[in-house]
Amino acid sequence: MLLGSTVMPESLVASGGATATLPQRATVEARDLTIEYERRREKTRLVALHGFTLTVYAGEFLAVLGPSGCGKTTFINTVAGLLPPSEGTITVGGKPIEGPGPDRAMVFQEYALMPWLSAWDNVAFGLDLQGRLKQPGGRDTVQRFIELVGLRGFERSYPHELSGGMRQRVGLARALVTEPQILLMDEPFAAVDAMTREVMQGELERILAQTGQTVIFITHSIDEAITLGDRIVVISSRPGQIREIIPVPLPRPRWEYDTKAHPLFVPIREHAWGLLQKEVQGNVARGG
Amino acid sequence: MARERAAPPEPFATAAWKRFGPTLITLLNVGTFFAIWQWVVASGFVSKLFLPLPTDMVASLVDLIQTGQLWTNVQYSLTNFTVGFVLSIIFGIPLGLLMGASRLVNRILGPYVWALYATPRIALVPLFILWLGFSPQAKIIIIFLSGVMPILVSSMDGVKTVDQSLLKAARVFGASKRQLYTRVVLPFTVPFIMTGVRQGIGRALIGLLVSEFFGSSKGIGYLIERAGQQMDPATMFAMLAVLVASSVGLVALMSSIEKRIAPWREEVHV
Ligand SMILES: Nc1ncnc2c1ncn2[C@@H]1O[C@H](COP(=O)(O)OP(=O)(O)OP(=O)(O)O)[C@@H](O)[C@H]1O
Ligand SMILES: [Mg+2]
Numbered sequence: 001m002l003l004g005s006t007v008m009p010e011s012l013v014a015s016g017g018a019t020a021t022l023p024q025r026a027t028v029e030a031r032d033l034t035i036e037y038e039r040r041r042e043k044t045r046l047v048a049l050h051g052f053t054l055t056v057y058a059g060e061f062l063a064v065l066g067p068s069g070c071g072k073t074t075f076i077n078t079v080a081g082l083l084p085p086s087e088g089t090i091t092v093g094g095k096p097i098e099g100p101g102p103d104r105a106m107v108f109q110e111y112a113l114m115p116w117l118s119a120w121d122n123v124a125f126g127l128d129l130q131g132r133l134k135q136p137g138g139r140d141t142v143q144r145f146i147e148l149v150g151l152r153g154f155e156r157s158y159p160h161e162l163s164g165g166m167r168q169r170v171g172l173a174r175a176l177v178t179e180p181q182i183l184l185m186d187e188p189f190a191a192v193d194a195m196t197r198e199v200m201q202g203e204l205e206r207i208l209a210q211t212g213q214t215v216i217f218i219t220h221s222i223d224e225a226i227t228l229g230d231r232i233v234v235i236s237s238r239p240g241q242i243r244e245i246i247p248v249p250l251p252r253p254r255w256e257y258d259t260k261a262h263p264l265f266v267p268i269r270e271h272a273w274g275l276l277q278k279e280v281q282g283n284v285a286r287g288g
Numbered sequence: 289m290a291r292e293r294a295a296p297p298e299p300f301a302t303a304a305w306k307r308f309g310p311t312l313i314t315l316l317n318v319g320t321f322f323a324i325w326q327w328v329v330a331s332g333f334v335s336k337l338f339l340p341l342p343t344d345m346v347a348s349l350v351d352l353i354q355t356g357q358l359w360t361n362v363q364y365s366l367t368n369f370t371v372g373f374v375l376s377i378i379f380g381i382p383l384g385l386l387m388g389a390s391r392l393v394n395r396i397l398g399p400y401v402w403a404l405y406a407t408p409r410i411a412l413v414p415l416f417i418l419w420l421g422f423s424p425q426a427k428i429i430i431i432f433l434s435g436v437m438p439i440l441v442s443s444m445d446g447v448k449t450v451d452q453s454l455l456k457a458a459r460v461f462g463a464s465k466r467q468l469y470t471r472v473v474l475p476f477t478v479p480f481i482m483t484g485v486r487q488g489i490g491r492a493l494i495g496l497l498v499s500e501f502f503g504s505s506k507g508i509g510y511l512i513e514r515a516g517q518q519m520d521p522a523t524m525f526a527m528l529a530v531l532v533a534s535s536v537g538l539v540a541l542m543s544s545i546e547k548r549i550a551p552w553r554e555e556v557h558v
Contacts (some may be wrong), residue, residue: 080460100460112457116475116552126461129471158552178461 027093027182027214028056028079034087034239035074048074050239052088058181061208061215063229063248065222065272067280071240072218076184079216080106092182102130105175109187111167113159113174119166120146120155123173130178145177148207165196172200176207183208185217189224201227202255209253222272226250227259232272237279244275340522349526357511362530365496365507368424372431373492379432380439380488381481387440388447389473405441409434409495413502427499427507434495435488442484446477479553482546489538497531 033052036045048071056062066072077083078090081100090097092104105126113122124142127133133142146155149169159167168188175183189197205228208215219225225232225248232246250262259265322342328334329341336344352358387394387401413430420426450473458472500509508531515524546553 077456082456082459100462102462104460106457106460108453108457110453112451112453114454114457114472114475116478116550125458125471129458129461129463129467160552174461 025058026055027058028054028090028216030054030075030078030088030090032088033075033078033085033090035071035078035083036086037074047239049078049241051241054233054242056182056214056216058214059212060230061217061228063225063232064216064218064235065220065225065232065276066235066240066243067237067276068220070235070237070279072235073186075235075240076106076186076216076218079182080104080184102178103180104182104184105178105180106184106186107168107171107175107188109190111159111171111191113167113170115159118156118158119151119162119170122159122170123151123177126174126178132178142177145173148176149173149203165192165200168192168200172204176211179211180213182214182216185215187218187220190220197224204228205253205255222269222276223260225272226265226268227254232268234272234275234279237282243279246272337519337521340525344522345525345529348520348522349529352511352523352526358530361507361511362534364424365500365509366534368427368499368507369431369492369496371424372428372495373435373488375428375432376435376439376488376492377485380436380484381443384440384443384481384484385447385474385477388444388477389469394444401437401440404433405437409437409491410498413498417502422504427496427504430499431492431495434498435492438487438491439481439484442480442487443477446480447473449480450476479546479550482542482550486539486542486546489535489542493531493535493538 030052033049034047035049035052036047039046052071052075064072064075074083078085079092079097081097081104092101114125117125120142123146124133124139127138127142132138143155146152149172151166151169151173154162154166159170162170168191172188189200192200201224217225217228219228229248232248234243234246235241236243246268248264248268250259250264325339326342329336329339340348349358383397383401387397409430412433416426416429420429454472454476455468458468463471496507497509497512500507501513504510504513508527512524512527512531515521515527
């Protein structure tokens with residue numbers, strides 16, 4: 001498919017901030033966030049994030065890139081309400097995050113499915129915990145999402161009987177079925193093969209086009225970040241800070257065309273690559 | 289499990305063979321075993337004082353059954369075993385779960401549990417006989433102490449090794465503290481508990497026999513011990529056979545319960 005858009009000048013691609021086309025209502029706001037871990041054995045504290053300031057806009061797809069160990073998972077866990085900030089503030093919809101809530105759901109890299117539950121029961125897990133499965137229509141909702149992610153016929157299979165890609169579909173459905181406003185995804189497609197990954201990226205975009213959720217999506221793949229993201233946040237090596245925010249003005253729906261053939265793809269890719277390389281080199285040089 | 293194989297085909301791939309083959313093989317196998325045994329003893333290679341004739345063994349067994357001795361003694365052992373082992377389960381599982389979940393409980397109970405775990409239980413047998421005489425209570429306590437340890441330790445290990453990512457997932461989806469235990473920790477621990485119970489059966493059987501070897505006037509262990517004293521290998525072997533059969537039965541029962549309770553467990557064939 002031919003696109004009418006013109007090639008963006010490099011300077012615009014490289015400049016931070018959201019593009020004008022994005023909805024500008026903030027949902028997650030981190031201000032000067034510091035997250036530290038207690039290291040019991042070393043008797044020291046490890047600063048994972050420091051002076052981390054970021055605004056996530058409602059309805060946007062925010063891709064997060066950064067060298068290994070820079071604090072991406074730490075950040076997403078904080079948004080999920082699993083880690084309290086050591087310093088600074090983090091809010092969702094204006095309210096400080098005090099713990100997990102039904103407005104947020106997560107898809108895990110390592111799937112984190114309950115091995116003793118069938119695919120159906122795993123998908124229903126969150127809904128059940130929140131007491132919503134027994135409400136009218138609860139079970140139908142589960143079935144609807146099972147079908148949405150293409151798991152019909154595997155409802156009764158246990159996780160160990162499913163392929164990696166299918167397990168991640170279960171993980172995705174488990175998060176989607178609770179109908180959260182914010183979907184947190186920590187390298188969800190890292191463990192599946194390239195083909196499955198592409199298919200799942202397309203499916204994810206299609207699903208999100210219907211639901212309009214905000215997504216924070218961690219990935220190690222620059223291509224994936226461009227294919228999916230409205231913006232890409234590049235995080236510096238530890239302690240993690242925002243290095244740069246790259247807007248990705250590729251038109252949607254992107255599953256309808258080959259994003260890699262879009263004239264903006266390569267410039268964005270090169271730019272992100274350059275940033276990451278500097279961070280990784282710095283990281284290695286400091287022995288971290 | 290599905291197996292894909294092109295060639296060569298099974299040599300006796302008829303329906304009848306598939307149906308009765310395994311049973312036939314087992315019968316032939318065991319039959320040959322006893323035939324060789326009979327022959328070895330009958331031909332005088334091995335003294336009948338060491339190894340009875342299988343036919344004598346069967347005769348002894350029939351005799352034990354006819355005189356009613358078998359049933360009274362088996363019943364006595366079985367009752368003690370059941371009471372002792374049920375107590376092992378009743379105490380072992382909750383205590384193990386509590387010790388795994390709570391550092392405080394672990395601190396308090398840990399020293400006693402590990403002391404008891406490390407001590408060979410047989411050393412305590414004379415103590416219980418001193419306290420309780422040759423009563424069923426003494427035997428039940430010995431069986432209980434033998435059986436409870438693996439159950440307790442296994443349950444505790446189960447709780448301690450709960451997959452962190454599963455707990456994290458449950459928390460993200462809004463699990464309360466209570467739900468973390470009922471929805472994640474407990475189901476995760478079920479296979480561990482099962483393993484503990486299976487090991488516990490073995491230990492409790494040892495406890496049963498030991499308690500009966502040390503001066504008892506009833507029970508399977510007593511019959512075996514008395515047969516040894518009386519130089520009656522036929523009875524001894526007959527009782528050993530009864531013991532083997534009951535142990536195998538118990539373990540098989542356990543496996544079938546396990547399959548029912550934990551059907552998600554991946555079966556591994558190495
Ligand atoms: N529970 C913990 N206790 C102590 N240190 C931790 C803990 N979790 C993470 N860290 C440290 O915090 C830093 C950031 O970890 P984090 O998992 O957020 O990195 P990441 O960016 O997600 O890395 P990756 O891309 O490899 O997943 C790392 O240096 C890590 O060692
Ligand atoms: Mg990570």
